[in-house]
Amino acid sequence: MDRTDETATLFTIWDTPVKVKPAFLVNVLGLWGLLSWLSGRRHPERPWPVRVLVGALSTLALLAVDVGHAMAHILSARYADAPMDEILLSEGMPRTVYYDNHVAPQVHRMRAVGGPIYSAVGLLASLGLRRLAPRGSIGHEVASWAALGHGLILAGSLAPLPMVDGGTLLKWTLVERGQTPEEADEVVKQASLSAGAAAVATGAALATQRRWLPAVGLMGAGMIAIAAALDKLR
Secondary structure, eight states: OOOOOOOEEEEEETTEEEEEOHHHHHHHHHHHHHHHHHHHHHOTTSOHHHHHHHHHHHHHHHHHHHHHHHHHHHHHHHHTTOOOOEEEEOSSSOEEEOSOOOOOHHHHHHHHHHHHHHHHHHHHHHHHHHHHSOTTSHHHHHHHHHHHHHHHHHHHHTSOOTTSHHHHHHHHHHHHTTOOHHHHHHHHHHHHHHHHHHHHHHHHHHHHTTOHHHHHHHHHHHHHHHHHHTTSOO
């Protein structure tokens, strides 16, 4: 991603500023409210203070999942000797910002692997904690949200979309094998379009079986992939 507009720096980690826009804070509050409500739906016996506490802990867990994925790229970028310049927290997913993108293909790929590795390790750890925590406990619920978040972000980050790690890995692997960056971009766009169409079709098939939650999730993910392939989403 290119240089961002001036925004407030929330904190600095490993000499990399983490900047935040107001929309991010609105999203956090909305997520907190939603998770508190879901906690009450699943456990109506819980008083409101406990629901709010569970919502807060679950929100913190999901923030660690999402923002941690972006921060892991700081380490892989430093390992590649091409440090990240900043992280931007706003609406949507956190953005990793590099002012200098004129680097070798293997450097692009090394920058991209940090997040998926973090998500994979986090998924295994969350599943382990979920298994250890008693069913119905707060720990089990928070670990479940963390595992779900890590799993979704891992799958999404490895998808062949131009704007995520999977697209970056595919593009620069193709460049390293002899294609031009422009040719590789077209391959990534076609892969994103195909994956999006497959997800929408699968979601539509599930909708006919009234399996609404996975249907909506797949159709939404498919539309995002199609939009990214058509340069409508960056």
